[in-house]
Amino acid sequence: MTTASPRSIRLDALAYGGDYNPDQWPEEVWLEDARLMVEAGVNIVTLPVFSWPLLEPREGEYDFAGLDRVIDLLWSHGIRIDLATATATPPAWLIREHPEVLPHNVDGVRLEFGSRQSYCPSSPVFRDAALRLTRTLAERYGEHPALALWHVSNEYGDHVSRCWCPVSAVHFRRWLGARYGSIDALNAAWGTSCWGQHYLDFEQIEPPRTATGPINPAQQLDFERFSSDALLELFQSEIDVLREVTPEIAVTTNFMSLFRELDYWDFADAEDLVTDDAYPDPADPNAHVGAALNYGLMRSLKDGRPWLLLEQAPSAVSWRDVNVPKAPGQMRLGSMQALAHGSDGVMFFQWRQAKFGPEKFHSAMLGHRGEDSRSFQETKALGAELKKLAAIKDTRVRASVALVADWDSWWGLSAPDSLPSLRLNWLTEARAWHAAAFALGQPVDVSRAGGPYGSHSVLLVPNLYAVTVEQADALAAFVAGGGQLVVGPFSGVVDHSEQVHDGGAPGPLRDLLGVEVDEWWPLADGEKRSVTLGAALVAATHDVRVWSEWLVVADGTEVLASFADGDLAGRAAVTRRSHGSGAAWYLGAGLDDDGMRAVLARVFADAGLSVPSPDAASTTLEVVTRTDGTTDFTFLLNHGRESVSVPGIADGTDLLSGGDAADGITLDGFGVAVVAHPVSALSPSSSPSLPSASDSEAAL
Ligand code: GAL
Numbered sequence: 001m002t003t004a005s006p007r008s009i010r011l012d013a014l015a016y017g018g019d020y021n022p023d024q025w026p027e028e029v030w031l032e033d034a035r036l037m038v039e040a041g042v043n044i045v046t047l048p049v050f051s052w053p054l055l056e057p058r059e060g061e062y063d064f065a066g067l068d069r070v071i072d073l074l075w076s077h078g079i080r081i082d083l084a085t086a087t088a089t090p091p092a093w094l095i096r097e098h099p100e101v102l103p104h105n106v107d108g109v110r111l112e113f114g115s116r117q118s119y120c121p122s123s124p125v126f127r128d129a130a131l132r133l134t135r136t137l138a139e140r141y142g143e144h145p146a147l148a149l150w151h152v153s154n155e156y157g158d159h160v161s162r163c164w165c166p167v168s169a170v171h172f173r174r175w176l177g178a179r180y181g182s183i184d185a186l187n188a189a190w191g192t193s194c195w196g197q198h199y200l201d202f203e204q205i206e207p208p209r210t211a212t213g214p215i216n217p218a219q220q221l222d223f224e225r226f227s228s229d230a231l232l233e234l235f236q237s238e239i240d241v242l243r244e245v246t247p248e249i250a251v252t253t254n255f256m257s258l259f260r261e262l263d264y265w266d267f268a269d270a271e272d273l274v275t276d277d278a279y280p281d282p283a284d285p286n287a288h289v290g291a292a293l294n295y296g297l298m299r300s301l302k303d304g305r306p307w308l309l310l311e312q313a314p315s316a317v318s319w320r321d322v323n324v325p326k327a328p329g330q331m332r333l334g335s336m337q338a339l340a341h342g343s344d345g346v347m348f349f350q351w352r353q354a355k356f357g358p359e360k361f362h363s364a365m366l367g368h369r370g371e372d373s374r375s376f377q378e379t380k381a382l383g384a385e386l387k388k389l390a391a392i393k394d395t396r397v398r399a400s401v402a403l404v405a406d407w408d409s410w411w412g413l414s415a416p417d418s419l420p421s422l423r424l425n426w427l428t429e430a431r432a433w434h435a436a437a438f439a440l441g442q443p444v445d446v447s448r449a450g451g452p453y454g455s456h457s458v459l460l461v462p463n464l465y466a467v468t469v470e471q472a473d474a475l476a477a478f479v480a481g482g483g484q485l486v487v488g489p490f491s492g493v494v495d496h497s498e499q500v501h502d503g504g505a506p507g508p509l510r511d512l513l514g515v516e517v518d519e520w521w522p523l524a525d526g527e528k529r530s531v532t533l534g535a536a537l538v539a540a541t542h543d544v545r546v547w548s549e550w551l552v553v554a555d556g557t558e559v560l561a562s563f564a565d566g567d568l569a570g571r572a573a574v575t576r577r578s579h580g581s582g583a584a585w586y587l588g589a590g591l592d593d594d595g596m597r598a599v600l601a602r603v604f605a606d607a608g609l610s611v612p613s614p615d616a617a618s619t620t621l622e623v624v625t626r627t628d629g630t631t632d633f634t635f636l637l638n639h640g641r642e643s644v645s646v647p648g649i650a651d652g653t654d655l656l657s658g659g660d661a662a663d664g665i666t667l668d669g670f671g672v673a674v675v676a677h678p679v680s681a682l683s684p685s686s687s688p689s690l691p692s693a694s695d696s697e698a699a700l
Contacts, residue, residue, distance in 0.1 A: 007250040007272040010148040011080055013043055014386050014393055015308055015345025018365050020045040022070045023054055024354060030070055033352060034077040036366060040376070041383025045074065045351060046082040046310065049154050050116060053091035056133055064140060075146035082252075082310070082347075083147055085137060085238055087130035088154035089116040098125045104165035107210050117159040121230040122171035127237060134238050138245035150251045151310075152238045155277060161261035162227040164207045173202045175226045189497040190218040214417040218498040221466075224411040228263045236270050254310045257294035258427060260414070263407040265448055268301035277311035277349070280334060283324040286435070288337060288639045289619055293434040293444065295341030297405060300446040304396050304454070306344040309335070314348050314375040315363035325363065328374075329670035332382055333637060336672040339389065340624040340635035341443070342397045346386065348379075388655050389674060392633050395626040399443040400609055402456040403434055406449040408496060409465040421522030423546045424490055429462040429590070432545075433488065436596035439617035440604060443624045450474045457607040458484045460600075464491040464509075466498070472508035479512060479582035484607045486585040486599070487513060489547050490520065506586070513586040514557030514577035519550040521568060530564040531573040531589055537561065537602050538614055542595030544573075549588035551575070561599075563589070574599060620644070621667075627679060634675045641669035652677035 009015065017037070022030050037045070048055065048067060056062050071081055095101055095113045102110050103120040111118065119126040134152075141147055180186040183199055192198045197216055199205055208215045208223050239251050250272035255264055257278055268274050276298045280287035298307040312334065315325040326334070335346040353364035353375075367373030410426040413419070437444050437460065447453050449464055450471040459478055464471070464487065472492070479485050492506025492513075501507025505517040523529055529544040541564050551572045553559055561574035573589045585603060597614040604611045612618075620640035626633045634652070638644050645666045652661030652675040659665070661675040 015044050017042040017044040018348035019350035020047045038077050040380045044080045049084040050089050052086045080148035081146045082149045082151045084151040085134045101126045103160045103163040120163040122168045134241045142246035150242050152253045156231045157261040164209050172207050217415045274301045274307035275310035282326045289435050289438050296444045297446040299342035308345050309338040309343040310347050311349040318362035333670045395628045398625045399445045401442045401458040402445040402447040403460040404449050405446045412465045420520040433460050433462040436600045439619050440611045462488040465493050467492045469508045476512045479579045479584050482581040484603050488587050512584045514554040515586050516552045517549050521548045531561050532564045533561040538598040543592040545590035547590045551588045636673045638667040638671045643668050649675050649677050
């Protein structure tokens, strides 16, 4: 099973390296950097992300002498370049000559120069200048043998993801014109007959700036879509230049994990390689669970193909209120987790720790103390270990479960002031559902709402507030094909114009789920409500989180859990409707962690997946398998500080220690093993079951 895309990163090993900012150092340091990079096993670095003012000190005047020298120096040491187009931060001269390039916030206040990413995504002045630089760079370095990948801009949407300036207003109107064709169609879709919002012309429409009261949710939703599209257009315009000048070189931009502001499905479609920047908080003992979901998204954005971890911190970051370092072993473990989930390499921000600027306290591969720093020692050790994992490159992750991520629903659910409750948060729900699957030993891919759903046997839909008939049909087809579908509360509520479906929720999902929602009963702050799961699950009573609903259940739909108290006592809370060998589950309440695990344990069992009993579930040991179709590479990741013994895997060898894995492996706290074994040793459709946290000798 090979997975190389038509345009791939030009590197025949797992990528290892980081952001490199030679501009911040005198040239004599560069030589030492190159030497130490080789010592650490670095084979690729990202540069020059923020160097526009040095590369083009005045409009149309270029100075590439320094960049030429650094690229040649690195290449003479065998190090390749993820070459940034350097357009993430416009230089002061551009801003001073064209202040209209600066973005405006929701109050119409202009955001001044002095940090980074100070541009309006819709500015034609910015775009033209960025494209000129991109073309000049592509023409200069397109043939350079060190060029492995184009890195367009940097973290689109970081700092500025929405702009409310007059230039954006013009772009927004143009975007609306293309979407609706006529002002009558827009009035109908936006429901402007409510609150006297009728428009005679697109010219009368403004971006939703701070207003007298709640803003039309349809206008708000379109502004979210437009803002994501405006950055995508900018991205695409750079890609077009790069494809024209260097058609062979793969293009990426670095994502920011599950990021509300940009619809990454669209961004991933535009590029060749998905890359991600991941900064799990070392102070959060469950950060690895969230990281697994982020990585599930990254591999799924291009249909399971390998992606690349382009940035992580070697230890502490510098932008949280409190920046805790990674404990010994934690950076290695986090790196291995990304590899387990399909990354074809490990990269960092940044190579050499800064001496000045806002990131001087951010850790780096080479710390302030130089070669002796703990981070450099760990960097070197990891570089050596990656070489032992060369065989995992281009392999794919096995996952039977997918979770639906839908940006329209995410955006709709964050309308600030017109929802039954502001406490129902899309990301919180997605993380809670994923955490339950994680604890039950299932790696989770991510799917678009309308599919395709691949070969997954379980589809988790924590929330699908906005749904179209086409998406509902695709979900129904998944169930008709034997899939287990689980849908969370407040789904199927509106169409893609924020209009409530006829007959109410769950709209076009009604027949599939076999329920109707009469009313939403969000919990008041501090209010308690509970749900009793029936014998078909694990009979127990659980707390309700945030949300509950008054459900009306159709004939033929089973009730598997009911509300235990309050005004909803005795009413259905969890239902299941069978459709042949498939089933559609509905949760009319937010369940606590144990309740969620109990439901998913049953769902997974119905899908034929091997899972531990819910009370043996654990988030400490994670097992993820990559495969090339012949050999499986099973990553055993101990996220706890205590050691864990894992039973043997037949014919398995731990690639890291070189040890035979047939008789069992003991993982130290934060320990990792990567066991290569023939595919037949473990069932291809399931992960090995997990030992409970307390049971260190449970069988795989
Ligand atoms: C990323 C960014 C890098 C660096 C890093 C620090 O968001 O792309 O340039 O600032 O954060 O954690």
